[in-house]
Amino acid sequence: MQAVWLYSKTIVPKVPEAIINRDRLYALLKRNPHPRVTIVQAAAGYGKTTILSQWVHQLDEPAAWLSIDIMDNDPSRFWQYVLKAIAQATRQPIDERLEHLFDLQYMPPFELIVDSLLNELMIIESSLHIVLDDYHHIELDIIHEMISRLINYLPEHVHLYMASRTKLPLPVASWRVKNCVTEIGTEELSFTYQEVEAFYQKKHIIMDKTDFCRKILSETGGWAAGVQLGGISEERSAGSLDNSTSFVTEYMMQEIFSTLPESTQQFLLQTSLLKVLDPELCNDLTESSNSYEQLAELVDQGIFTIRLSPKKQTFRYHQLLAEVLEQERNNRYTGEELEALVKKAGGLLYARGEFNTAIDLVLEQQLYTLADQWINEQLLDIFYSGQIRLLIQWVDSLRAAACTVHVETLLIYAISLMTIQDMEKVAVVTKELDNRHEQDGWKDKDEHAELVSILISLKAYVHLALGNLDTFIELITKQVNRGLTNGKWYHAPVHYNLYHAKLTRTPLGTKGNYSSISDIRAFLEIFRQTDFKEHHVMGYSYGLFAEILYEAGQLEEALLEIKDGLHYAHRFNDRGLYVPLSILKGKIFMVQGQSAAAHTVWDHTLNQVPEWYWQRSIQAMKALAYLKENKIEAAETELFKTDRPEPLQIELGQELWLLVYCRLLMAKRAWQEALKIGLQVHEYAAKIDQIDLMIEASTLTAICYKQLKQESLAYVALHTALMSGSQSGYKRIFVDEPGFDHLLKDYQTYKRIKGSFQEEIPLDYLEELAAMGKPMEFLDEGLAALTLRERDVLRLLVSGVSNREMAKLLFLSEGTIRVYLTRIYSKLQVKSRAQAILRAKEWDI
Structure with missing residues (x-):
């Protein structure tokens, strides 16, 4: 589904002529040195948007503006709008350079998006101001986490402004300690007596009572909207202000809405269903022909109507007015009349191709059956356009309302949940789909044959991700026997690996828990003769088996698997398969002593992938190769070619980078620092239950402990790694480590003398490691x-x-x-x- 991008959301609002300059607030915004973020927080009507738009209009530097609404509670949509705003302000195609992040069928990890944006901001030479207006509409924790990360690592020449009605769920306290935040609240935004007086003078309001300004200030508390309303009241001689809790609603109804002609009232009530007021759409909704004139007149009369874009002639109602109109609409219309109006408005939006807006509208107005119908009609486009978070949000709303969701929608919802690793929910939904079959027999219908096939595959991959290989094979065998159904979802592209340099660490990698090579080979001989050979996932079967063969020391067969896997990588244009296979190919060349050939492979791969996270992994691999050649300076240069926002944080599959950095410190004999990183990575690996990563980190920590004369800790760490390695057939992960052969001998001596390990490592496994660790001899x-x-x-x-x-x-x-x-x-x-x-x-x- 092609997203509709509203140009008006990224335009700095026009400043009304009657607005006064507020120099005391400008002084806060000019604070020097500039903090990373300025937070403007107050209730509705305090002039947050106005002061920021005034400030931006007087700047001589680029400023990006985003007006946030409730639909931006989708990370993909939110960040694409942020990128478009920055691109528009800087006149640099940042949005185009990063659009690949949003071409995926699911939301990439938030660090991937934020760090990519940070890298782009770093290369912008001039100062940049970014305004996020109405941030209170954002409710998703993941967006708050992304914003926090953005602020924590924001370059010095970039400043972020956030306007919100509510307290921000962000680590503001820590920013205060670091003196990197300016806060402007209700007290600062409230009008002073001098500002009230200046405002009325600029509005040319004749004040025949000397205490008028003081009365306004007293009754409104300096609330900007109240000051404005008082001015309108005085202009119309409508009476005094009421200082009750329902002041705004009563005032707008009695002093503004009720004074308008009936036709204008009906126009307001009907069109207030729309977030953005397009005159043509309003004409269709109200069955009139003068919507533009009516909207323009409302703007001229100061009836809380805002012109968004002069070019496209679009408008919106102020939030205060919109809330009052919603209340009056619910009071005045019957349930049937209101439902008919919502269906009409939603239908018009849907017919115009504004599918997301239409679905949001009917969901908001609780027309769940219609929402479910429209979601299902657009389901394929939603999936292809990567709006997975939005789909999850919609279906969550339907399920919370106990609406019976279409089977196809529910299945794609489950796939979407799997992509964000919410396996608990996936299990619930797959069980629900099975229960639905018991009730209505949906699986027996011919039109659902493809859905049944997808459900079996989904269950299989869930078990694979959980490390239940036997159940995975059982389900895949069932799928093979029944055959794949070539329907509309058959060619839907799926990205199985976003950023991992090793396929074992993807959801398909069974957490590194390998079965025996003979069992895997037997399964693959059958699997590769099925319809799956035309499917994207087949490429990963080659890649994963190549990694397993490498660990077993079967290098030539691994190269053959890599060759076939690369064919799929190129065919499906999948860098998530291409990069790990290229890294592995180079590793094999290194083991075979072909250092130059390895670097040739990696250099070629670097030229093919523009993404910084793939480049960083390849550079880490080149650095590791230099370390093995004892070229420490070259390794350090290569490792730090790409800046890291946080060198010691594990993110985006960059545990490879961290472990190479650990080895660099070991090469420099900085054992204590290296140990700290090794333990950090091991803790992370244990948290996610990634076996190969635990083995690698444990081996490095064992070497560090040995050098620090803490032999018992060294041998405990190595014993733990060997236990895991022997159970899953890991070998090269040990013998590739310089000095492992000596460590292994010392460990065996320690074990014979102390006999302190209850669990025994198979002797033949230790002998194989010892044999593989010996230098290769040329026999010819x-x-x-x-x-x-x-x-x-x-x-x-x-x-x-x-x-x-x-x-x-x-x-x-x-x-x-x-x-x-x-x-x-x-x-x-x-x-x-x-x-x-x-x-x-x-x-x-």
Whole structure:
């Protein structure tokens, strides 16, 4: 479903001519040095929007403005509007550069969006002001968390302003301590006597009573809307103000609404259902032809109507007036009349393609059956456009109202919940779908064949995510036997990996809990002959099996799996598959001693992916390779090529970066700092129950403890890692670590002497690790005769690199490369490149 973006939401509101300058508030806004955020908080009618719009209009620097409404309670919609506002203000296509984050079928992790925005803000050279008006409409905790992160790491040249009627659910107290917030509240916003007097003078109101301004100030408490209402009252000679709790409602009804012609009253009551007043839409709703003239007249008369965009001639009613009109509409119309009006307004919006607005309207007015119908009609477009959070919000409303939701909508709702890892709710919904079948037999209907297929797959992937591999295989086998149904959802693109550098750490990776290779291979032989071979998920079967084979030390077969997996990555344009496979391919080349070939793979991948989080993972892998070559300075340079908002925070799959940073500190012999990071990552891994990450972090902490002379802690950490590794078949995760062979020997000696571990590690497993940890020996005399430089050239030759590329990678001339090749051919007793490559492959080089 194509989203409709309202240009008027990102336009700074026009400042009415009668508004006075409030220098004392400008002084607060000009505070120097500028804090990160200014919070303007007060009840309705205190002039929050007015003072901020006045301030922005007098700035000589770019200012982005977003007028927030209740529909912005969808993180995807909210942040896209923020990006569009910033792009509009800076005249830089930030929204286009980050639009890939919102092309997904589910909401990406909030750090991914916020950190991407922070990176874009860092490269903006000029100062930038960002205003979020009416933030009180935002109720979702995830948006509050995202805003908090944005403010915590906001660059110095960017300032954020937030206007809200209610107290912000943000860590304002900590910002006060850090002196990075300015707060403007009711006391500051309230009019002073001088400002009341100046306001009436500018409005040309003749005050025939000397105490008029003092009376207004006394009865309104300096409330800006009350001051304005008092002026209207005086202009109309309508009487005195009433200082009761219902003052606003009574005043607007008695002093404003009741004085208008009946036709204008009806126009207001009917059109106030709409959030944005488009004259053509108002004409259709009220069956009139002069809506623009009526709206313009309301603006001219000061009847709390705001012109949003002169270009598009759109308007909205002030929130105070809208609330009064809603109350009067409910009082004046019967239930049947009100329902007919809502259906008419919603139908007009729906017919214009404003589907979200239409659905929100009928939900707000409790027409749940109609909302369910429209949601189902637009379901495919909602899913394709990535509005998953909005769908969840809508269906939650329907379920809370005990509305029977369409089966298809309920199923896609369950898939949406799975993408945000709310497995508890997914289980409830899948059970509900099964119960619905018992009641109405929906699964037996031909038109629901595809939905039944999706439900089986959904249950299977939930069990896979929970690590229940046997149940997963059972359900997938059931799916294979019945065959996939090629319907409208069959080709819906699904992104299984947003940012992880290792597929084992995705929801498909069973938390790193591997089954035996023989069992997996048997399953895949059947699985890959089914209809799933045309499905996106098949690529992940190759990628995940490649990672398992790598751990088992079966490198050549792993490379074959990577090759097939990359085919799917390119076919479906999936960087979440492409990057991890490229990282793994380079790792295998490193193990085989092909350092130059590994860097070639990673450099090529870096050129293919623009996203900073993928680049950071690849750079971390290159840094790790440099560490293994004892190039500490090169590793540090590579590791810190991309700035991190918080170097020691685990986020966006960046545990790879942190563990490489840990190894960098170890290389510098900063053991205590390295230990701190290793323990931090292990704590995080235990929290999410990620086995491979716990093993890797435990191994590093064991090495650190050993260097710090805390041997018992070192061997306990290593024993824990080995126990987990032996149960899931992990090997290379240990032997890839420099110094592991010595640590393993010391551990076995300690275990023999102390005998303090109750759980035994299988002896054959320890022997395999010891054997794999030994340096590779060249058994062939011809290969042994090659120098280290000649071996580098031979490895590049095997990887398919041309003479020119070899020269560039090895910093040699092409002539020198030809000389090396001649020597290699002679020592290997071959006559061509092809023969040399075949000979080299015999030695697994």
